[in-house]
Amino acid sequence: MEKTYSPHTIEQRWYHIWEASGYFAANRQGPSYCIMIPPPNVTGSLHMGHAFQDTIMDALSRYHRMKGYNTLWQAGTDHAGIATQMVVERLINAEGKSRHDYGREAFIEKIWEWKEQSGGTITKQLRRMGSSLDWDRERFTMDEGMSKAVQEVFIKLYEEGLIYRGKRLVNWDPILHTAVSDLEVLSEEENGFMWYMRYPLSNGKGYLQVATTRPETLLGDAAVAVNPNDERYQHLLGEFVDLPLTGRRIPIIADEYVDPEFGTGCVKITPAHDFNDYEVWTRHKHISAIVDLPHGGLINIFTLDAAIRDNNDEYTLIPATYVGLDRFVARKLIVADLEALGLLEKIADHKLMVPRGDRSGAVIEPFLTNQWYVKVAPLAKPAIDAVESGAIKFVPDNWKNTYFEWMRNIQDWCISRQIWWGHRIPAWYDDIGNIYVGVSEADIRIKHALPAEYALTQDQDVLDTWFSSALWPFSTLGWPDKTPELAQHYPTSVLVTGFDIIFFWVARMIMMGLKFQGEVPFREVYIHGLVRDAEGQKMSKSKGNVLDPIDIIDGIDLQSLIDKRISGMMQPHLAQKVEQATRKQFPDGIPSFGTDALRFTFASLASTGRDIRFDLARTEGYRNFCNKLWNAARFVLMNTEEQDNGLGCIDCSYSAVDLWIISRLHQVIATTTDAIDHYRFDLAAQSIYDFTWNEYCDWYLELAKISLQSEDEALQRGTRQTLLKVLETVLRLAHPIMPFITEEIWQRVAPMTGITAATIMLQPYPVSDADLINTAAINETEWFMAFILGIRRIRGEMNIAPSKPLNVLLQDGSANDRQCISNSLTYLLKLGRLESITWLTNEDIAPESAIALVGDLKILIPMAGLIDKSAELARLDKEIQRIEKELPRIEGKLNNPAFVDKAPPEVIVKEREKLADYMSTLNNLINQQTKIKLL
Structure with missing residues (x-):
């Protein structure tokens, strides 16, 4: 492995291999697991909400794929009627023409040309995020099959009296008409x-x-x-x-x-x-x-x-x-x-x-016009019943109340738009205003026996984009044809979406699914929160706090970031404000963090239903986590390559810490699996992070060094085997959230554990084995860690160098403490940097010592010769005085109404955090001072 973790050298390479190898395809055995992507606009680019949502969907897809499900994450994009028409109109306006110069058919052809050449920005960005969508099944809301489905739904609803034309108030855009x-x-x-x-x-x-x-x-x-x-x-x-x-x-x-x-x-x-x-x-x-x-x-x-x-x-x-x-x-x-x-x-x-x-x-006007409407009330009742009966479950459950509130007060749905790009309404009019609805003018003439000279004119309007999106769960699977995919994957498993479109999309999919399939379109609806900035403000171009996920992955310099934020602003007069905000927030631009660090950040923030505050400091922390995992893998490989790693468990011996890390691994597998099953990605991420960083890397690797240096070859084999097996399992455990780094490392580690498969993403997700959880090993190792932490705390409080050998005295211990000392003596001496460990009898008088407790056991470290008491007290006194001078300044600011009323909220928050940090540090220093005075 390379010495330095470099995400850019591995991410795009691995994605190309995965996609080219067909690993994302839903063509395997096993029960169906299906997620429909909320189709992003073909004109769009990835924003933080997309990136967050897609991370969750990809994690679920990869997790279930590894669990043995025939997993379909359905790919597709929305034709985005108004947005797409605007883009192409701007292009032809630059030629000095308008869409009317082209005429309807030629203008539509122009849009299709643009779509083929430039309309795939967001799908390229989804690939950068590691999204394992089944691209071979990609759909577009204006493709032939989708258009057929839209037309059939419109005609059937019209024939049943559920679609009608009428004059009512609408939101009218006077620029777009x-x-x-x-x-x-x-x-x-x-x-x-x-x-x-x-x-x-x-x-x-x-x-x-x-x-x-x-x-x-x-x-x-x-x-x-x-x-x-x-x-x-x-x-x-x-x-x-x-x-x-x-x-x-x-x-x-x-x-x-x-x-x-x-x-x-x-x-x-x-x-x-x-x-x-x-x-x-x-x-x-x-x-x-x-x-x-x-x-x-x-x-x-x-x-x-x-x-x-x-x-x-x-x-x-x-x-x-x-x-x-x-x-x-x-x-x-x-x-x-x-x-x-x-x-x-x-x-x-x-x-x-x-x-x-x-x-x-433009300022929108309520405007009275003739429009097409869906009579929603008859469709709403079964949709309400589906949620009340539990056929569809909202996660978190409270969002069903929002759903009910909307559905029980629902108004008829305006489905017509006065633009050219979209599904044209299949309705024709004669000269006296009669309406004829059908697949085509020819079919209508045959059905109604209308001669060729009888004038018919097709409606100029197109359907609202949400109309085709409402059919997404079954139209993407081939409906109205009875396809194998429809039989296998409908109803889908879960819909992942934001609360802001529960009515606009979720409710309409439920109504249409029940109407045309007789079944709910999905079993669960996972509602996630909005991505906000670090201060909790909604991300907005005018505020200058919008982040582009690709900029976080690749990094971007300050000037490029400013140029990007102010280009094409709806309110150009705010450009200076946005530039100032950007310079203040990112004076050095945004460094490159890589995809895995960004995905892990999103997962760590994904508590059910709550808005998330996105702070790049967390992404930096998870970039460090990637480095930690990379360096741990390099350590393991350097100590196991070309070694006897005890494959097949032949002639291996396992220490208590080997059994402890295996036990903890299986506990963490259970915790992580349960968290993902309940959409608590924050808990899953925390479980993986804590185990990998704190237990495997910080404790076990240090303890493994001691075992590897022993003269017991069987213990060495057992430790090398444990190092590899635990690492390989952790990589599979973390893969759904961090796909790239786990694949890269796994390719090196897996063969050494006897695995010869081509990719981690099709390996089984770890399963917890209760028989491998050794309670005695857990208790003994946790006792040992508490002992070492007690020693380290004394070193820190007394300012004793980590390398300084210590003589330790023990007092008031139990029989179990004595047994634990005996079992872990080698680890204690080496990891604790101890010169000796001596038990005091009841008659012994303890010298002046610093004390730590492990249960009832007292750990005493005699201070004689270790520290200069006077010098240490002087150092602490100087630091206390420095902080005591700073406190009145910050407290004065926060008690000053002029400052609190005028300062931005984020500045006030930072000042309060600074005050809390100073207070905490001051208390710790005073406690240290007191302890030294008592020596």
Whole structure:
């Protein structure tokens, strides 16, 4: 083995071997274990959430593959309708053209060309993460088989009356000219204003005051609402106000939605441009007929661009001065006109949540349009029953409550999008508005006996990307055809996903799976938390705290990191802030850590359901763990290569520490297996780490050196055999989390244990054997370690050099202590650097000594000649004084309101941690000082 562990020299080499050899394929015997990858966007690149999630899925896949399951981790990507169309539109815009210049078919061809050339970034990055996906079965949500499945589902749901077309409010992106889902809307707090406006009472007896953050929407108001229990306004119920600037009268209505304690207790109702107002108006729409409001009160004032639209009837009465103006330009003019009429009460600063399209950055408008919908309620009931019955289990269990809350209050699902890239809706219209749904126009003409000259036009819209994703668990396996893969792997075993898409994806897959397969799509849903930064903040480009997992693997210099973070920012004015944050956080850039260290970090943080704070300091620690494992392997190989390693256990002798490390190994196997089975990857990682670093490397390797130096050849053989077998087992134990380093080392170690297989990833996962757990060896070795730690603690507290030989006195020990001393005397003398061990009798008077305890046994180390008491007390006193000078400065900062109120949260956290460290160090120094004074 190379002297230095270098992940880059091994990672890509091994991944190529694994993939080329077909080790990821689900073509083996054994029960099925299947995970469907949440299909990443074809336009996307790997972010920390992906990397975390994929580490968990890969660990589960590798674990079950080693456990003998026929394991399928299904690969695939999503066509990402809006995102992909935007990418290609930018490319052709650079040519001075638009998609309309190409036309629909040519533009779609252009997208397919781009997809083939540039659309695989994230799949390349998944390979860098070591993801053992079955790439030979890779699917794409727009491939032929998936398109066939999507079309069949749409037609069947339509024929059953579960898909319909209707006019309702949607999230409208005025830049992209399409409806978007809630998941594609990012709402962040921004500084804005609240405008307080006067609506004159039609009876001439005053006015009502309403407040709004969108004054331009008053043009579409249908009513003013008050709470029915608000005594201030009860006498006005049934009255009207004159809507400013429009010449329209609108009613005053009562609704429980209004909070009488908020503002004036009067709320303007704009049903066509606010989701809450739409629900209010739905409860009162009968009033429209009474007061003769246009369009039933659903008055749309915007064009597709979110400009003020022209009048299209005599009742809307939008003043011509506003028509054609952008909504924000119109806002200023409307406010000025209100002020001129004396109808503007005041303008107040106001922080508000502003919804923006995640792709365009445009402010989203609630917009009334014709869209296609899935009638969800009939599909939701069996999906609720599946979780209530336990057919599907959420991990952690509490997430089922979130699922139930959504499912029991579910609204019909808008599935149409006004773009070109996606599954085109299989619906055609004739000239009088009749709808025909079918596989193709030709099939429709045959089915309905429509002649060739009868004009039909296909719907221009495409289906929401989530529609095809909802079919993912069975469409990827070949449905609607009855394939062997579908029979073998459906239902799948577990879905690994974040809580933010329980409704958008998880619930919809459950509904569609039950509807079209008659079975749940997966048995368990493992919900993981979000990856946050070290201070617990959500990772955001605008905050400058986003990390790219590939940068952590490969390393990146400071300037390249800055350039990467500010390129293509949605809010360019924040670039300077992001650059400053980056320079502060990573003054030297990010060093290279390798994939295994990053994966182990993710696993160590993966406690069920909690958000994780990602700190590169932990990754550095696990990079050191990789080094530790590498160096341990080099030690083992240097001491076992070309040696008699006792294969077959012929003529071997085993010390208590050999039996102890084997016993502990089998205990750790049981702990690790149980942790993975229960999705506690944090506990599995901790178990592997503690055993490998603390017990195998720090204790056993040191003790093995002593055995290897003995003159007992049988003991040497037993120790060499134990060194190899334990290491080989640890490599298999850690492989699902750290695949690359374990494979590289295993290739050198396995042949020396008699194993001739080609790869670690198809070897059996370790199984705990209770017969190999030797309690007596564990107790004796733990006693020995406590003894050595007692000696080391005294050395540390008394500032005695580790190399200084010590004479040890023992007092008050039991018969068991005496037996343990006798059994481990050689190890004690050599590892403890002891010159002698002497038992004191009851009559002996102990000299001035430092004391450590192992149970009732006293370990005494006489201090005479070991330390200069006066010099040591002076050293401790100087260190105590230094810390006592620092404490008031830090305490003063933290007690100063000006500092606490203004300093960033992460700075305050660091100051508090520093204070705690100083206090702990001070207490330790005072304890040492006291002990030395008592000598």
